[in-house]
Amino acid sequence: MSALSIKNLWKEYGDQIVLENASIEIESRAFVALVGPSGCGKSTFLRLLLGQEQQTKGEILLDGTPLPKEPGPDRGVVFQRYSVFPHLTVLGNVMLGKELKASRFAARLFGAAKREVEDEARTMIAAVGLAGSEDKYPAQLSGGMQQRLALAQALIMRPKVLLLDEPFGALDPGIRAEIHTLMKKLWHEAPMTVVMVTHDMREAFTLATRVVAFDRPRDRPEEKLRYGATITRDIAIWPPRKAGEASLFRPDRDGPVSSKGQ
């Protein structure tokens, strides 16, 4: 289970109100796309979910309990940039989370424990289509491959919630389509809820089960500071998308659904 419950959320930076009274219930296994004009607070909202910043008012519950005040392994993240570590190879990047979790002091594994994590990491790397690039450094990968790596690195931790901030915004259209297919597959297979910020409507409607729009109800220049953005639209995709199930009407619409999907 991984349901998010956001109640009357406010976020202010000094005098500026960025988010104003945003409330939304996100059911477990949903794929929510957040859209809205640039600068309206989508990334801010995501940072609050991540625990990177604290809300001014309101609460965020994950499965009924308030979020801890800092990021943790229950919430994975992929940013548009800087999501992977330049000093680690592809394999090293994907293994890192497991190593950190298993070895609290040395932060490294050796011997059999290491081989086990390595096998798991290789499987994950293959699942995102990076097989053969295990020994490359991020600087040797294309933008699309780097984002695949970032996904693999986040997903190996089996997060309850995956947060994505315009993860594919910098990619070419062709590459983006390929990675959309991958994203659908991953969402079908991993038991997680996804919240993705995007400025691409097409992407939002291709991937999401729900498209949620942020906007400022009052946006005259003199009102900008005192009124923040809030949720103005909440559109459920129809016919509905369900994690782990092929679409009833167009079975290929929602990408590859493996038999073991749940």
Add this chain to the structure above:
Amino acid sequence: MRWINTKPGQGARLTLALLPFLLLLAAYMIGSAERLADNPNDKLLPGLDALGAAIQRMAFTPDVRTGDYLLWTDTAASLTRLAAGLGISILIALVLGLVIGTLPYARAMLSPFVDAISMVPPLALLPILFIVMGLGEASKIALIVIGVAPIMVRDLALTALALPREMIVKAETLSASSWQIALRVVLPQILPRLITTLRLQLGPAWLFLIAAEAISSDSGLGYRIFLVRRYLSMDVIFPYVLWITLLAILTDILLDRLRIAVFPWSELEKGK
């Protein structure tokens, strides 16, 4: 074609690189020849044969009094001090730079202090060091450390602080503790910069070493230069200066090679 778009080929590049050196050498030889023509006993710009003789005497003939080959014992003495000073500085810089760059509390406490210390002119402290630590090795090594460590600390702390916040957050979502972030995320990413900052501090380190050796020592390259200055022995001073420069250049090149060999990713990230 614009000048900014014309590039020298391989051969032209080598020639151009050598040109200033050759011009300097030619200027020296002309000056030397003219002065020697005026006065065969001139000591200011010795000719190549005099320089060769001095090198032969300092490097390949045992000293009559001690039996040492002076250039090599001087070099060993200086390099030992330099290595000790830089080694201690590296340790200080790594630990403080890492701590200041990762922990806000440590930053609040140490950053203003290190900034202030780095502004103290090290040479002004030299008399104090001699008084407190005596005239032995400790004060010379301490001068190098005081001279270069604060800058290295600041440089590494800035490098750590400049890491994108996203990376730190990502590590947190991978269950990293503060210690693990320092160890696996920040430290490896400031190590290449450590080598670069060390390269940049080689010049100041030599400066402080020679200053300390000039004032009090019985061996070392700086000591020798200031000793023979009394006899206007330019034939010894010039080769010594050249030798010190050569050592510094070699260290600089080797350190950069080391960085590329040990941290290949840091070279890949360049120009990004």
